[in-house]
Amino acid sequence: MSLRKAPLPRLLLNNVSCMRNGHQILRHTNVSLHDGSALVLSGANGSGKTTMLRMLAGFNRPSAGQVLWNGHDVTKAGVFDQYKLQLNWLSLKDAINDKFTVFENVVWFELLDKKEGRSMPALELMGLGRLANEKPRRLSMGQRKRVQLARLLALDRPIWLLDEPSVALDEDGLRLLEYIIADHRKKGGIVIVATHQPIQIEDAMFLRLPPRFPRGMSHTDMLDRADWIV
Ligand SMILES: Nc1ncnc2c1ncn2[C@@H]1O[C@H](COP(=O)(O)OP(=O)(O)OP(=O)(O)O)[C@@H](O)[C@H]1O
Numbered sequence: 001m002s003l004r005k006a007p008l009p010r011l012l013l014n015n016v017s018c019m020r021n022g023h024q025i026l027r028h029t030n031v032s033l034h035d036g037s038a039l040v041l042s043g044a045n046g047s048g049k050t051t052m053l054r055m056l057a058g059f060n061r062p063s064a065g066q067v068l069w070n071g072h073d074v075t076k077a078g079v080f081d082q083y084k085l086q087l088n089w090l091s092l093k094d095a096i097n098d099k100f101t102v103f104e105n106v107v108w109f110e111l112l113d114k115k116e117g118r119s120m121p122a123l124e125l126m127g128l129g130r131l132a133n134e135k136p137r138r139l140s141m142g143q144r145k146r147v148q149l150a151r152l153l154a155l156d157r158p159i160w161l162l163d164e165p166s167v168a169l170d171e172d173g174l175r176l177l178e179y180i181i182a183d184h185r186k187k188g189g190i191v192i193v194a195t196h197q198p199i200q201i202e203d204a205m206f207l208r209l210p211p212r213f214p215r216g217m218s219h220t221d222m223l224d225r226a227d228w229i230v
Pocket of ligand 1: 020021023043044045046047048049050051052
């Protein structure tokens with residue numbers, strides 16, 4: 001009888017704790033992410049979702065435990081240099097340069113990886129083909145978000161860290177986001193999403209971060225109480 005060892009997770013949160021400004025965001029958390037898996041981070045404003053994405057990207061060190069990529073601590077200098085090339089980061093700041101066209105704003109990222117040919121199909125999939133030669137200042141918020149999604153597709157990286165990727169997207173945009181996430185996972189990619197909005201992600205793991213300021217009464221409760229307003 002041969003005993004096969006379970007494969008090492010691609011990404012492992014190994015007993016990780018994380019603090020920000022004296023606030024505990026994570027306490028002794030263990031999460032294994034294999035190729036093709038997804039993790040959804042939720043929690044109130046300020047609960048630490050972006051902080052956790054930054055930690056997963058290796059920018060912030062956990063206060064205890066380790067984030068391991070292929071078994072190696074991502075904050076170690078030699079590992080981080082390789083690990084960062086695995087990451088595709090979508091942040092709330094869209095980093096779109098208004099001096100360049102929509103196409104140039106996407107192809108720039110592809111060329112950094114010494115590749116070519118994915119940007120135009122990505123823009124077309126996002127419904128922006130006809131705007132490719134326009135300057136981004138003419139784009140709506142949702143269209144700017146679609147440019148960010150086109151970048152995700154143009155840059156061929158296996159681990160996606162997505163901070164609020166659905167903000168400003170319409171129904172069609174949300175379906176496209178769900179489609180590209182599913183497709184990326186089918187190809188073995190890993191997707192980690194911080195979101196307040198429901199995004200359909202099949203068989204995703206969920207991690208809800210505790211609130212920054214736990215309170216007995218929410219702001220909505222307060223607004224409902226007439227005697228509270230003077
Ligand atoms: N650059 C910073 N320096 C110091 N503290 C910060 C910084 N950025 C965020 N914080 C603090 O870290 C905590 C977590 O913030 P974070 O942005 O990770 O929360 P979040 O869950 O992503 O919030 P939101 O849902 O509003 O996007 C908050 O208390 C915030 O005030």
